Amino acid sequence: MGVSRREFLKLAGLTAALGLGTGTAFELLAPGQVEAGEYLRSENALRGKRWAMAFDVKKCLANGEDCRICIDACINEHNIPQYDNPLHEIKWIWKDLYRYAFEDTENPYVSDDYKDKPFILLCNHCDEPPCVRVCPTQATFRRPDGIVMQDMHRCIGCRFCMAACPYGSRNFNWLDPRPHIVHYNPKYPTRRRGVVEKCIFCNERIDLGKKPVCVDACPVGAIIFGDLHDPNSELRQVLRKRFSIRRKLELGTKPSMFYLI
Amino acid sequence: MLEKILQGDRRYWMWVAFLLAVIGVGFACYVYQCFTGLGITGMNRDVSWGLYIAQFTLLVGIAASGLMVVIPKLLHHYKKFIDLVMFGEFMAISAVIMCLLFVIVDVGQPMRLFNMILHPTPHSMLFYDMIVLNGYLLINIIVGYNTMLADWKGVPPPRWIIPVAYLGVPWAVAIHTVTAFLYCGLPGRHLWLSALMAPRFLAGAFCSGPALLLLILFIVERVTGYRPADEDAYQTLAKIILYAAVINMFFTFCEFFTAFYSNIPAEKHGLLYMFFGLEGYHRLVPFMRTSILAGFLGIFILLVPPFRRNRVLLGIACFAIFLWMWLEKGFGLVIGGFVPDPFGKITQYSPTLPECGIAIGIWAIGALILTFLFKMAIYAKRDGQRM
Amino acid sequence: MYDADKIIPGLIVFLIIVLFPYYYTMGRVVPAPKPIKPIKYKKCVEPLSYMRAAHMDILDAWRDEVVRHEKRVYVSSTGKEWDMSLQNECLRCHDNKAKFCDRCHNYLGVKPYCWDCHFEPNKIKELPHKMMTKETM
Numbered sequence: 107m108g109v110s111r112r113e114f115l116k117l118a119g120l121t122a123a124l125g126l127g128t129g130t131a132f133e134l135l136a137p138g139q140v141e142a143g144e145y146l147r148s149e150n151a152l153r154g155k156r157w158a159m160a161f162d163v164k165k166c167l168a169n170g171e172d173c174r175i176c177i178d179a180c181i182n183e184h185n186i187p188q189y190d191n192p193l194h195e196i197k198w199i200w201k202d203l204y205r206y207a208f209e210d211t212e213n214p215y216v217s218d219d220y221k222d223k224p225f226i227l228l229c230n231h232c233d234e235p236p237c238v239r240v241c242p243t244q245a246t247f248r249r250p251d252g253i254v255m256q257d258m259h260r261c262i263g264c265r266f267c268m269a270a271c272p273y274g275s276r277n278f279n280w281l282d283p284r285p286h287i288v289h290y291n292p293k294y295p296t297r298r299r300g301v302v303e304k305c306i307f308c309n310e311r312i313d314l315g316k317k318p319v320c321v322d323a324c325p326v327g328a329i330i331f332g333d334l335h336d337p338n339s340e341l342r343q344v345l346r347k348r349f350s351i352r353r354k355l356e357l358g359t360k361p362s363m364f365y366l367i
Numbered sequence: 368m369l370e371k372i373l374q375g376d377r378r379y380w381m382w383v384a385f386l387l388a389v390i391g392v393g394f395a396c397y398v399y400q401c402f403t404g405l406g407i408t409g410m411n412r413d414v415s416w417g418l419y420i421a422q423f424t425l426l427v428g429i430a431a432s433g434l435m436v437v438i439p440k441l442l443h444h445y446k447k448f449i450d451l452v453m454f455g456e457f458m459a460i461s462a463v464i465m466c467l468l469f470v471i472v473d474v475g476q477p478m479r480l481f482n483m484i485l486h487p488t489p490h491s492m493l494f495y496d497m498i499v500l501n502g503y504l505l506i507n508i509i510v511g512y513n514t515m516l517a518d519w520k521g522v523p524p525p526r527w528i529i530p531v532a533y534l535g536v537p538w539a540v541a542i543h544t545v546t547a548f549l550y551c552g553l554p555g556r557h558l559w560l561s562a563l564m565a566p567r568f569l570a571g572a573f574c575s576g577p578a579l580l581l582l583i584l585f586i587v588e589r590v591t592g593y594r595p596a597d598e599d600a601y602q603t604l605a606k607i608i609l610y611a612a613v614i615n616m617f618f619t620f621c622e623f624f625t626a627f628y629s630n631i632p633a634e635k636h637g638l639l640y641m642f643f644g645l646e647g648y649h650r651l652v653p654f655m656r657t658s659i660l661a662g663f664l665g666i667f668i669l670l671v672p673p674f675r676r677n678r679v680l681l682g683i684a685c686f687a688i689f690l691w692m693w694l695e696k697g698f699g700l701v702i703g704g705f706v707p708d709p710f711g712k713i714t715q716y717s718p719t720l721p722e723c724g725i726a727i728g729i730w731a732i733g734a735l736i737l738t739f740l741f742k743m744a745i746y747a748k749r750d751g752q753r754m
Numbered sequence: 755m756y757d758a759d760k761i762i763p764g765l766i767v768f769l770i771i772v773l774f775p776y777y778y779t780m781g782r783v784v785p786a787p788k789p790i791k792p793i794k795y796k797k798c799v800e801p802l803s804y805m806r807a808a809h810m811d812i813l814d815a816w817r818d819e820v821v822r823h824e825k826r827v828y829v830s831s832t833g834k835e836w837d838m839s840l841q842n843e844c845l846r847c848h849d850n851k852a853k854f855c856d857r858c859h860n861y862l863g864v865k866p867y868c869w870d871c872h873f874e875p876n877k878i879k880e881l882p883h884k885m886m887t888k889e890t891m
Contacts (some may be wrong), residue, residue, distance in 0.1 A: 136486075143800075143840070145815075145825040188884060193714070202710060209711035210633065236554050242493035243482040249824065258871065260482055266493055268415040272555025274709035278415060278475065280406030285882040292875030293842055298867070299404035300475030311564030313826050324862045325583020344430075354709075357554040 128364060150315025154250040154333035156233075158362035159321070160341055160350060164219070164269050166328035171224055177201070179323035183308070185296045187279075187286035196277040197321055198305040199228040210354055220367065226329075228252060228320075229275040229305040230361030231351065235274065237267035246302070252334075252362060253307040263300040272357050276304045334362065368519065372739045373453035378590070379742075386735045389712035393728010396721040397472060405475055408722040413714035414705040418698075418726050423466050425575075425697035426733075428568060432576015434539040435607050441532055447600035449688045451584075453518070454595055456511040457740035458580055459539075463504045463622050465733035472725050494547045499542045506535045515744055516535055550704065558637025561625075568617045568696070574611035575692035577604050578665070578685035583737070585682055593745045597675075603625035605681060607696045609669040611690055616662055640713070641703040648713045649705070651699055658694035661687040696701045709720065769827045789863040799830050799873040813840060813868070841872045849876055 109117075157178070166173070180186065180199045189195045201224035204216065208225075231254045238248050245261040248254050268276045279299045287296060294310065297303050308318035319332040332341025350364040375383075402408050410417040434457035439445035471477050489495045508531050517524040544565045550556070551564035581604060590595055625632040639645045641655045665687035667674075674680045707713050718726070755761065798805050799812065816838040819825040828836045837843045848854045851874050859866065871883055 126736070134481075143812075143831060144829040145819040145823070146827040146829060146835075147824060148826040151824070151826070193413075194406055195412055197460045207534035209709070212711075214631070240492040240493065240549075240553070240800075241490050242488050242497070243479075243486045244488050245482075247822070251824075255821070259817055260479070260486065261476065262479045263471075263474070263483055264493060265415045266549070267474070269556065269705075272553075272709055274413070274555075277412060279404070280410070281404045286884045287882075288884050289887055290873070290878045290881060290883075292878060295841055295871040296873065298870035299406070302475075309824075313820075313824050314711060320813065354555075359554065 108275035127153075130166050131293040132365065148314050151319075152312045154251050156333060156362070157231070157290065157312070158334045158341060158364065159250070159318075160215075160330040160332075162328045162330065162344075162348075162366045163223075164366075165326050166226065166324075167219075167223055167326065169326045174331065175325060176226065176320035177322050179319045180305075182289050183291055183319045184294055185283075185287050185290055187283035188284050189281075194280045195363040196279065196283070196303065198277070198303070199226065201225065202227055206295055208351070208353060210356075218228070223349055225243060225365065227273075227275070229307075229364065230359065231305075231365045232274055232362065233306055233360030234358060236272065236359060240266045241269045242266065250311070252310055253312070253313075255309060256304055256306055257295050258301050258303065261301040263284055263302060265302060272354055272359065273361070276302055278302050288306055368513065368745045368748065371743050376740070380740075382738065386731045386738070389731035390728050390735065392434060393725050393731065396724035396728065399721055400472070401723065405473075407719060409716050409718045411714060411716070413708040413712070414716040416473075416701055416705070417716055418722055419469045421697050421701035422726055422729075423469035423473070424546055424568075424701055425693060426466045426469065427500070427543055428572030428692065428696060429576045429579060430459045430466065430542040431539040431569070432572045433459035433507070433581070434536060435573050435577045435611070436580070436604070437532070437539075438536060439603070440605075441536070445594055445603070447603065449582075450595040451600060451604070453511055453514055453744050454584065454741065455577075455580055456507045456574075457515075457744055458583065458737060460504060460507045460511060460740060461737040463500055463507070463542075463574075464736055465729055466500055466665045467504075468729045468732060469726075472729070476494060482628070487509050492545060492552065495545045495597045496542075496549065499538065499545050503535070503538050503542050506531055510535065511740075511744075515747045519747040521668070521751055540569065543572050543590065550701075554702045555635040555709055558700070559640075560709040561622060563618055563622060567622070569614035569616065570611050570618055571692045571696060574615055575609045575689050577608050577611075578688040579585050581605070581608075582682060582685045582689065583741075585678070585685075586752075587741060587745070591745055593749050596747065597746075601681070602675065605669055605675050605684075608688060609666065610660065611674075612666050612669065612691075616666060618661075636707055640706045644712060645707065648715055650715045650717065651703060654694050655699045655703075658691045658699065659693070662691035665691060784861075787857040787883075789857040790850070791854070792847040792849065797832075797834075798847075799828065799836050799844075801886070803832075810866075838869065841875060845874055849874065851877075 175198075177199050181188070184198065186198060187196055203222055203224055204220045205212065205222075207227055231252060233252070234249060235246075235254050237246050238244075239255060241247070242264065243260050245257045245263055246254060246267050247257070263278065265278055268278060279297055279301055282299045284296055290296075308316075308320075311318060317331050318329075321329045330341050330344055332339035334341065338344065344366065345364060348366040350366050351363055352361045354361070372620070390695060408419075426747050429458055433452075433455035436451045440448040440452050453678060474480060483494060485495055510528055513528055514524045540571060547565035547568040550559035551561060552560060581601065584601075623638060626638050641651050642659075643649075654668065665684045668680050668684035668687070671677050675684070702716050706715070800808075806814070815830065819828075820838050826838055828838045830836060845851070851869070858864075
């Protein structure tokens with residue numbers, strides 16, 4: 107027996123690593139074979155090049171400052187948990203006062219029409235989103251039609267995107283969300299603790315030919331949804347007629363939520 | 368060499384037992400976190416990174432700081448640091464392992480971490496962080512372990528180590544630069560959006576890391592009687608710490624100047640919240656002011672040669688410099704970046720008890736690894752065959 | 755062998771612990787799992803043998819196509835079109851997870867975490883709910 111203890115250990119370690127490693131690598135990296143099946147878009151899917159929304163703030167406020175119909179529609183559609191503790195809250199679409207929504211344009215002399223009035227806030231689905239730049243697994247990514255999507259299956263919960271988002275639109279599931287869900291939508295899953303979530307522009311509806319649920323729910327049509335690249339869309343027409351502002355334009359994110367004031 | 372871990376006197380085993388107990392408590396807290404979720408920490412929707420990532424940022428600096436011992440010896444053939452290098456590298460190994468552990472406990476879905484490898488994302492700084500941290504760990508293990516074996520046998524280290532050691536020099540700069548790039552490329556966080564982040568991180572690492580190393584070596588000397596380097600080498604290291612500390616303090620002053628002279632609210636608010644309080648919120652102020660005072664104290668002691676040569680005062684200076692960085696990077700900078708939030712509102716953060724338990728548990732793991740590695744290193748150097 | 759008086763007993767203890775699952779269940783007969791197939795529907799997305807082996811591959815592919823590539827319709831090898839959704843399509847027929855999915859999964863000790871997020875649409879009452887009080891309404 108001329109093998110020293112060190113040589114024996116090296117050989118054993120190498121064999122174990124190779125044996126475990128090759129088997130594992132083969133299982134993990136070999137692509138799963140699915141039988142000849144085809145994946146198609148739904149025929150009704152809305153097709154657009156750059157989805158965006160405009161909020162007619164005057165119409166929204168005229169319907170009542172306490173109105174939360176769009177917010178509740180989103181909550182019920184997507185099984186969004188309602189936390190009593192505001193530190194853990196999850197909000198995909200919500201309202202806040204002008205001076206918080208546009209905090210970089212702090213203006214004590216803004217007109218009474220908008221001072222201390224609530225504005226609708228949500229993910230801006232930016233053209234150049236910082237959150238997509240920083241995600242290490244591409245769990246958040248930008249679709250070709252402009253929606254910044256969240257893949258809840260791939261998210262590792264590192265919350266880098268939450269640090270990167272300059273609009274505060276992102277949420278993390280600090281706890282198990284299910285005990286905090288009031289009403290379940292049988293057609294949409296919940297999320298589990300440890301993943302990031304945010305407004306996904308109702309991609310599950312757009313891909314089936316329907317508008318986002320907040321757009322449909324608004325009783326006064328204050329949310330206008332459309333394709334920015336289509337010069338004849340209702341959205342582009344209203345943007346030509348009315349002056350609009352967006353949040354934090356100087357950061358270069360090119361947000362797609364327009365506020366018609 | 369590994370069997371040396373199992374040989375020690377009573378004090379050694381009591382220290383190991385104490386560390387294992389702390390690790391046990393930390394692990395129990397982590398199990399609690401695994402079952403309940405990260406909601407057991409103080410992190411929230413507005414301050415979404417807390418103690419874990421802050422300590423990770425500090426420890427990446429400590430890991431990179433091995434460079435301050437390696438560069439004089441490797442590139443400038445400063446012979447007095449020959450025996451110090453291994454201890455610097457072993458401290459780097461321990462620090463990098465702590466970094467990786469802090470990332471693992473912070474992530475919401477640790478079982479999905481492999482996704483970072485399955486779906487590589489070259490435009491994400493976290494992807495590069497993963498690569499450079501693990502690469503640095505590998506470099507230090509390879510170089511440190513082989514050097515230790517060579518010392519034990521009384522032969523010079525194998526020649527193939529030299530290119531690896533040279534690779535470690537820019538790599539150490541890379542790990543802390545990439546970590547700084549995590550912060551300074553985010554458009555919405557004005558405290559971090561500064562070109563000076565990476566230089567500040569490096570300067571801070573290069574003063575606090577060697578300071579920690581010196582402190583640990585003083586303790587090692589007390590406990591084992593072994594001296595890896597003579598007083599001249601320690602004084603040189605103290606001067607390196609001094610230069611890095613002064614540069615770091617200057618960088619901090621530059622940040623203050625830009626923020627307050629430009630008078631732009633977004634630039635000012637972060638520093639105001641950290642050092643003076645903002646709109647009545649001032650939870651971080653005592654920590655940040657203490658950190659600056661500790662920094663000045665350390666610099667002052669190191670500046671005056673008779674003080675620097677006094678072992679007790681040098682120890683106090685090293686502790687002060689480390690405390691400065693531990694409070695600033697390991698506490699203030701990351702948390703302060705989230706205040707005020709993107710709406711101009713302020714949500715404060717305090718770590719909870721389980722969170723602190725996990726963090727202390729990870730520090731205990733680092734201390735245990737450091738103890739084991741240093742024990743082997745001392746044995747190799749003191750009792751190994753000398754040529 | 756050095757330290758034989760420590761190593762041999764140690765090896766024996768190791769073998770006792772590692773072989774526990776085998777000798778503990780020796781002689782016990784555990785019947786093969788019998789998932790209860792849905793009554794009204796005869797054909798699944800793909801043939802049975804393929805589904806048994808590769809349903810997770812199909813679900814993985816569906817997941818990526820729906821979430822990441824905007825596809826919604828799967829045309830199977832028989833030419834039939836299916837809505838790519840675990841919750842809305844698979845569970846439409848296999849509407850009792852405990853009688854179907856769990857049978858084999860429990861037998862094999864497999865715990866797919868799909869169910870952390872996806873749920874059975876007709877079992878909503880069994881899911882945890884938040885009670886709305888007057889204050890939170």
